[in-house]
Amino acid sequence: MCGIVGYIGTAEATPLLLEGLRRLEYRGYDSAGVTVCANGSLDTRKMAGKIIDLEQAIGGNLPKGTLGIAHTRWATHGAPTSNNAHPHFNAAEDIAVVHNGIIENASVLRQKLEELGHLLRTETDTEVLALLIDEAYDDNLEEAVAAALQQVEGTYGIAVVSSRDPDKLVAARNGSPLLLGIGENSLFVASDAAAIVEHTRDVIYLDDGELAVLDRHGYRTSDLRGRPLTKEVSRVSWDLGTIERGGFPHYMLKEIFEQPDSVRDTMRGRLLVEQGTARLGGLSSCLPSQDIGKYNRIVLTACGTSWHAALIGEYMLEEFARIPVETEYASEFRYRDPVLDERSLVIAISQSGETADTLAAIREAKEKGAKVVSIVNVVGSSIARAADCGVYIHAGPEIGVASTKAFTSQVVALALITLYLSTQSEPLLEQAAVAEALHRLPDQINQILGRNDEIRGMAERYHLNKNFLYLGRGYNFPVALEGALKLKEISYIHAEGYPAAEMKHGPIALIDENMPVVFIAPRGRVYQKILSNIEEVKARGGRVIAITTEGNGELDRLADHIVTVPTTHEMLQPVLTVIPLQLLAYHIAVLRGCNVDQPRNLAKSVTVE
Numbered sequence: 001m002c003g004i005v006g007y008i009g010t011a012e013a014t015p016l017l018l019e020g021l022r023r024l025e026y027r028g029y030d031s032a033g034v035t036v037c038a039n040g041s042l043d044t045r046k047m048a049g050k051i052i053d054l055e056q057a058i059g060g061n062l063p064k065g066t067l068g069i070a071h072t073r074w075a076t077h078g079a080p081t082s083n084n085a086h087p088h089f090n091a092a093e094d095i096a097v098v099h100n101g102i103i104e105n106a107s108v109l110r111q112k113l114e115e116l117g118h119l120l121r122t123e124t125d126t127e128v129l130a131l132l133i134d135e136a137y138d139d140n141l142e143e144a145v146a147a148a149l150q151q152v153e154g155t156y157g158i159a160v161v162s163s164r165d166p167d168k169l170v171a172a173r174n175g176s177p178l179l180l181g182i183g184e185n186s187l188f189v190a191s192d193a194a195a196i197v198e199h200t201r202d203v204i205y206l207d208d209g210e211l212a213v214l215d216r217h218g219y220r221t222s223d224l225r226g227r228p229l230t231k232e233v234s235r236v237s238w239d240l241g242t243i244e245r246g247g248f249p250h251y252m253l254k255e256i257f258e259q260p261d262s263v264r265d266t267m268r269g270r271l272l273v274e275q276g277t278a279r280l281g282g283l284s285s286c287l288p289s290q291d292i293g294k295y296n297r298i299v300l301t302a303c304g305t306s307w308h309a310a311l312i313g314e315y316m317l318e319e320f321a322r323i324p325v326e327t328e329y330a331s332e333f334r335y336r337d338p339v340l341d342e343r344s345l346v347i348a349i350s351q352s353g354e355t356a357d358t359l360a361a362i363r364e365a366k367e368k369g370a371k372v373v374s375i376v377n378v379v380g381s382s383i384a385r386a387a388d389c390g391v392y393i394h395a396g397p398e399i400g401v402a403s404t405k406a407f408t409s410q411v412v413a414l415a416l417i418t419l420y421l422s423t424q425s426e427p428l429l430e431q432a433a434v435a436e437a438l439h440r441l442p443d444q445i446n447q448i449l450g451r452n453d454e455i456r457g458m459a460e461r462y463h464l465n466k467n468f469l470y471l472g473r474g475y476n477f478p479v480a481l482e483g484a485l486k487l488k489e490i491s492y493i494h495a496e497g498y499p500a501a502e503m504k505h506g507p508i509a510l511i512d513e514n515m516p517v518v519f520i521a522p523r524g525r526v527y528q529k530i531l532s533n534i535e536e537v538k539a540r541g542g543r544v545i546a547i548t549t550e551g552n553g554e555l556d557r558l559a560d561h562i563v564t565v566p567t568t569h570e571m572l573q574p575v576l577t578v579i580p581l582q583l584l585a586y587h588i589a590v591l592r593g594c595n596v597d598q599p600r601n602l603a604k605s606v607t608v609e
């Protein structure tokens with residue numbers, strides 16, 4: 001959460017910084033600010049509100065200069081006010097800091113600083129950084145930053161400028177993502193490549209405990225003790241076009257419509273249809289498929305939508321690889337001293353690759369000797385690097401805060417891993433069927449997208465309802481959870497996902513004509529069971545929306561609305577059944593006038609615990 005961007009070069013900094021902030025806005029959007037360093041002073045504009053509010057406030061009166069830093073905030077310490085907006089300063093206002101992360105010992109440091117006579121003017125944890133740098137300053141900015149950071153506990157990605165050392169930008173990272181962009185006559189620092197990809201695709205991913213100095217002569221990297229480090233320059237594989245809205249009114253809709261391609265990209269070069277297996281280069285050396293017998297337990301761990309994908313993976317892996325599998329919320333898993341050893345395989349799933357709880361769960365698992373595999377979208381992210389090895393989903397940048405295309409690609413990646421790990425086990429025929437079904441998924445997703453208007457019509461009918469229930473069984477129970485999450489995230493309608501059979505143990509009490517119940521009911525092993533649950537809802541006057549497979553006329557008499565999806569292998573059906581639910585949530589949110597891409601209180605990347 002929070003996005004930071006910094007620039008030093010020959011062009012005016014403010015337009016580049018504001019544009020960078022716009023591309024990072026998905027990380028947080030409750031306040032924003034920019035500081036430019038020129039002619040021996042710092043010119044700052046910051047305020048509560050979105051980037052567009054800041055841009056309007058600045059108008060034509062841009063801070064002038066070719067060196068600056070900027071920030072878009074998702075509040076943790078202190079309300080989202082103009083005063084708490086970044087950058088933060090020392091008393092003389094000649095050192096400016098932008099920060100993403102949490103300084104955990106901020107209150108101790110505040111007290112210490114107050115005892116030294118400093119007056120703290122904001123409620124943020126970041127202000128202490130500016131004051132510590134001020135205390136440590138002795139005519140060299142990077143040394144002061146390094147000295148300050150050595151007193152700090154917690155996580156940070158920071159960028160610092162000072163009019164006392166006016167041609168320098170200092171950046172450092174511990175636990176919050178930060179990269180350098182290496183352009184021609186220009187250097188950048190950013191939380192994410194999206195902020196700078198228009199200007200350069202050559203980046204250096206900073207690791208924890210590293211510091212970078214960007215000045216008029218170039219850049220250098222070191223540890224906090226000043227020992228120089230040589231870092232590899234990587235090339236970002238996507239460009240600006242990939243992160244523009246491409247004619248869609250919202251990123252979320254664009255990303256829903258990208259799913260035929262994103263799912264295809266997840267499988268590209270990996271799915272061997274004829275052999276009924278998958279080739280996963282990222283796993284072959286650290287988890288050769290024949291070694292799966294060494295493990296007696298698989299734990300899948302993730303947060304949010306990625307956790308829903310993990311639940312589907314649990315069903316797949318248990319069914320095919322025949323190993324006990326559990327799915328754990330990363331935030332719970334790490335705090336209960338899990339029983340893990342070298343016979344445990346942990347699979348961590350994350351779109352951003354930066355979710356703090358998932359990262360911490362990986363560290364816990366590694367400490368206990370478990371093998372850790374990641375399934376991540378963002379290349380070079382912290383989780384990808386912390387794991388022993390992994391599989392990138394290659395879904396492309398996901399900007400909409402509500403995750404859509406990452407979810408379907410995560411499920412597909414889990415199916416590939418299932419094929420990869422189950423090559424030793426029977427029945428091979430089943431694996432061939434799964435491989436064949438995976439191959440057909442992109443076209444089948446396209447067919448469902450063709451029903452967008454139909455789903456919008458349904459949204460018109462239901463967008464004023466206050467509560468929704470989503471019910472599914474087996475592989476489609478996690479889809480019920482995901483459908484409910486999508487709706488509540490972006491439309492602020494209360495929605496619950498439940499295993500359909502559990503309805504009788506509570507939620508059935510809520511059912512009346514004002515409660516739409518969305519059943520995910522494709523034909524399959526549990527279809528007859530879910531049919532009984534639909535009857536039970538109907539008998540109590542509930543409104544039924546059914547997602548079922550094409551050619552199933554049986555629900556016509558029971559459901560108020562039906563959306564059909566093509567039939568695929570049962571374990572892959574979630575990739576198809578979730579798509580109408582993404583569209584339903586999207587259209588309901590738009591009809592309710594909600595900000596689909598930037599729902600209130602949420603952020604795309606949760607880098608705080």
Ligand code: G6P
Pocket residue numbers: 303304305306349350351352353354355358401402403602603604605606
């Ligand atoms: C946030 C996002 C969700 C996402 C979750 C986990 O809550 O808003 O869309 O599912 O974090 O994020 P990750 O990047 O680890 O998948």
